[in-house]
Amino acid sequence: MCGIGGMLGQPDQSVLSRMNRLMEHRGPDGNGVFSDDYCGLAHTRLAILDISGSPQPIYGPGKVAVVNGEIYNHLDLRNNMYQYTTNGDSEVVLSLHNGKGDASHHAKWVSKLDGMFAFAVWSDDQLILARDAMGIKPLMRTIVGDTLLFSSEAKALRAHEDYVPEIDDLAMRARIAWEYPLDATTLFSGVHQVRPGTVEVWELVDGVPRMTSTSRFEKQVVEPAESWDDPEGLLESFVESVKERLMADVPVGIVLSGGLDSSLVCAVAREAAQRAGQPVPACWTVAESEDNPDWQAAELVASSLDLEHHQHILQEDSFNSMLPDLAWHGEDLDLTVLFFQPLFAKMSESVTVGLCGQGADELHAGYPRYRDLKSHAADVRLRLDELNCNLSKLEGEQWWTGNHSPENHCESLNDFLQFELDHGQLSNFQLRLVDRHSMAHGLEVRVPFLGTKHRNASNKLPMAWRLPASLEEKAALRKAADLTELPSEIVRRPKLPAGRATSPKLIDEVLAELQPRVQEIAARHPDMEKALLRQPDIAIGLGLFEAMHILDGGRIRKNGDAASLLDEVIG
DSSP states (O other), rough: OOEEEEEEEEEEEHHHHHHHHGGGOOTTEEEEEEOSSEEEEEEEOOSSSSSOOSSSSEEEETTTEEEEEEEEHHHHHTTTTTTTOOSSTTTTHHHHHOOOOOHHHHHHHHHHHHOEEEEEEETEEEEEEOTTTTTTTTOOOEETTTTEEEEEGGGGGGGSTTTOOOOHHHHHHHHHHHOOOOTBOHHHHHHHHOOOTEEEEEEETEEEEEEEEEEEEEEEEOOOOOOOOOOOOHHHHHHHHHTTTTTSSOOOOEOOOOSSSHHHHHHHHHHHHHHTTTOOEEEEEEOOOOTTTHHHHHHHHHHHTOOEEEEEEEOOOOOHHHHHHHHHOOOOOOTTTTTTHHHHHHHHHTTTEEEOTTTTTHTTTTGGGGEEEEEHHHHHHHHHHHHHHOOOOOOOOOSSSSSSOOOGSSSHEEEHHHHHHHIIIEEEIIHHHHHHHHHHTTOEEOOOSSSHHHHHHHHOOGGTTTTTTTTSSSHHHHHHHTTTTTHHHHOOOOOOHHHHHHOOOHHHHHHHHHHGGGGHHTTTOOOOOOOOHHOOHHHHHHHIIIIIIGGGGGGGGOOOHHHHHHHHHHH
């Protein structure tokens, strides 16, 4: 829906305006700022509900807010005692806010919100920061001098002239070992994320911003039941979730890869649209050729369900030129998800909202690593050893547990699924990818598998219905999918890695082209050299991360293809 930012302590309207310019891709439909003597808020808007009537910041009696995301139950939460000035969903945040208190006081009203959101409310000399239960929408912060800065994306923090981005060495090593940033860390030193399902209260104490209290309003708990035999109920929870995510005054589409998860979104789309009183969404697919298995599976899904289907062949020479954009928007080391950029660019030409299948693999145990946790732990341990990285005695508010050694979290599938839910595999990797690369094109992508009803039902599934002895992953979800009109070959289709499945040849070609630079990039980081040489895609990702975000303080977005930018880093 938008990008939000702000500052507590010494607010500056020019800084707030620069924040908006750095996030204008997230909100091309409008922008606004608020500031008083103590706090400033910034907002760039992607108009989805109440198109012409809900500019932000939004104001209420003695309070002001900026909100990112969607509150799906906003109509149910409307209070007749509150004087609403818009027909949008964001204003319900101000109507629920009920005076000054600590974070546990605010957590009570924030817990009523059902949606994906990140917001900031300034009232009664308190800045309230909150993020949805799954961390679908981003919110990060840092302190510069006597000012707290916060924003949807790290690049917006550079609006303040005293903030200079630097790499967080320990967070970087942990990310390379575990393959995603852990806990509140980002790859930027001193830049930490608000924890999903959490409210933070910040106040100025003797003129200095301090987090005076924090409270979790929702925690995800994997609590498998002893038995299960309700595929109808599981499917119904998903249909309702898709219905809720069709809430929009703009066109909605579906990301269709041909895998089980996105295909199931398509399978229930007609029923969900009928319930929501909305048009049936069309679907979009990209791949490197018409012979690609994803392309062919997506064609089968769309034709079987009689859905409008938009298809796009990726250009053979496009990946090198797209890599800098991927690094700029992703703010991480991602490389094998290059198809996201052309996919979301194509969708944004026709729709403003998309639905995707993200989150199903974490809830339903769909990834190959779940089949052999001992091997996965050994892989992580090898990387940690090569990185000379000890994660057993962690300190600081950016770490949500003191020990991230793999041996500590891989004893059972139950424990490991809980670990991933708690420590960032979804919020810091999968959901970050979707948010950054869709919003790069002014497209909001929603994740129906993470709807409240469906995730509650999924968290109770026995492990034998997630990953049975037969090793057909996501068994319960497939059982539910059997009740739809999806072809059996789609319902039984095994999990494939999204990036490489969609464009394996193009990814291999760009890696081969850039391979000569891997050794030089690795040599720049002696403590990580061995690990980087074993993971050339990560080495290239690190080089591009430095080029786009660290060189020259990341003040200016670099131009050029991947090869020339890597050469600039290598020097």
